[in-house]
Amino acid sequence: MRRTRRRIRPALAVAVVAALVFAACTDGDERGGFRPGAVDVGDPYVPGAGNGGYDVAGYRLAVRYDPATDRLSGRAALTATATTGLSRFNLDLAGLDVSRVAVDGRPAGSGRDGDELVVTPRDGLSPGARFTVEVDYAGVPAAKADGQLGSGGFLHTADGAIALGQPWSAATWFPVNDHPSDKATYDVEVTVPDGLAALSNGVPGERTSADGWTTWRWAERAPMASYLSTLVIGDYRVHSGTHAGRPMVTAVPASLPATGPEAASLARTGEIADFLASRFGPYPFDSYGGVVVTDARIGYALETQSRPVYGPGFFRGGRPNPGVVAHELAHQWFGNSVALSRWSDIWLNEGFATYAEWLWEEHDGGRTAQRTFELEYAATDWSRPSVDPGRSRLFGAAVYKRGALAVHALRRTVGDDAFFRILRTWTTERRDGNATTDDLIALAERVAGKPLRPLFDAWLVGGSAPALP
Incomplete structure (x- = not known):
């Protein structure tokens, strides 16, 4: 992401905090040797973010968004593995209402604790057990105040919405283990009114329309940290092509000139990625691209995986800005493919x-x-x-x-x-x-x-x- 003598030691304190959090959350809820998963990964930079006791392998998200009402509805299906014996576990989910939760196809108990969704499966999950969780949810999503970058998360815009932010954003639009230490693959279906684009990460799939609505499909097969997921909905000029045999999808708002500095900057994406590959090694993902947004609340550019998002401030000079493209593309190696542990x-x-x-x-x-x-x-x-x-x-x-x-x-x-x-x-x-x-x-x-x-x-x-x- 880019914005408009002490010795380095292993972060023992982080591990201690995580252990204390896990111990605190297990009191009073043991069933046959199973215990609740930790409600926090113990990263002091993002208190409350992430959860313990399981590792997510993949998310399948199907969401529907109506800009006229700002209402989002969705179904999230998570595939995960228990890393300890679990009597219950948490997912991060901010503000949206949950109507159904199932674990391995069976109804599960659920409750809310602030921005946490607490899931209690019918039976305990043994260490090493692979399981699936389905969550049906809906509501009017809201951004989460960050204090440094402004509001991160789901932002309603004049013609659609933008889901974006660092160090968090994902939990404002789907249930998630919201910390980069738990990377996963993503399949995303986004249904929006005809005429609007719905852009996300990864390789584009089949697009279908029915009854005035269009469903856009995206697949990111490389593991991705949750804050690198994005959703950009609105009136965009979308250009789809290929580069080095992989899909290249770029988009600029239809309100901007087709030959303006924004489009000219995105047009150099392939060239810049190839140069960086000559220094850093092969490009690590199955697709390329970039999206420009005009909402002034986005005062930064973010390396959302395979498809960075660029805020308006980088093009105010009226000239192309390949430097910011180089910065966000470099993150595909440093930050995305090789992600933070803390x-x-x-x-x-x-x-x-x-x-x-x-x-x-x-x-x-x-x-x-x-x-x-x-x-x-x-x-x-x-x-x-x-x-x-x-x-x-x-x-x-x-x-x-x-x-x-x-x-x-x-x-x-x-x-x-x-x-x-x-x-x-x-x-x-x-x-x-x-x-x-x-x-x-x-x-x-x-x-x-x-x-x-x-x-x-x-x-x-x-x-x-x-x-x-």
Whole structure:
């Protein structure tokens, strides 16, 4: 996502918090050795987000949305595996009314606790058991105040709606385990009035119409973090084609010029993705694309998987902005394919994506990455850490720019050959998974064949300007 000396240690505190939360939620509800799943994954950056006791493999979502009434109705089917013996478990769901819940086809008990849907299956779920959950729900979805990016989640617009946000948004329009540590595949059907587009992640499927309504279908087969899911509904000019043998779907609002800076920027998506693949390794998903929105509440661009969404502020100068496209496309490797295990390591997303902007600018005939490094080094506030920056600075300059400085310092230290081998090894070995800063340091040391932790300590969390490599 892009917006208009302490030692790095494993986050033991996160694990302790998770254990305490699980212990607290199990009191008083044991049935034959089964216990309630945790009501929180224990990530202090997003208190209340995510749940424990199970791992979701896939979501099948069928939703219907009427902009005239702002009413959404849907059925979510989740396939999951119990990671412990469960007497009940939670899903994140904000504000919508639930009319039916079934587990493995049998009616299940359900209740609400704030933004939590509490599901009690008829029988306990044994560790390792694979199970399905179906939830029928409806209502008028609402955004969730974030405090840093404004309102994240489901936003009603003049011609439709936008479901978007970081670090959360998914729970405002479907029941979900809403934390990036539990990635899953997605099949999405969206039914809207004829004449409106309904854009989401992944490969487009068959589109059908009946009785004044059109159903758009999308499939994301690579595991995806929940905050990377999106839904954009409205009057859009949609262009469907292919690039490198894969679907390419881009869209701009019909109110914008067909040859304006927005469309011109999206038109470079394939070219930029190919350049980044030459540096980072093969593009990790089955489709490409991008969507421009004009709603002023979207003051950012977000790397929604395979189809980034770009807010209006990036095109106010009246010129194409390939730099923001490079940033969000770089996230397809760094942040999407290789996703966070915890939000305190967000620099792994934003530092590499910012560095990708530097690489693209140099490739596109602009300033060199070395020159950008020198300018940013001189302007950096070294009192702000990149790792564990604090909730209020989750999207601060230290995460983005200091993170990128650390990436370039690694390159200067190990040399270009080892540096790009580190990046390609990271994106290959960690593809479709999750990772931490410690994981990156260990891999970089293995590939480079030398100790690198002091370098990362100095450039990511040290309290003073590190020596130039």
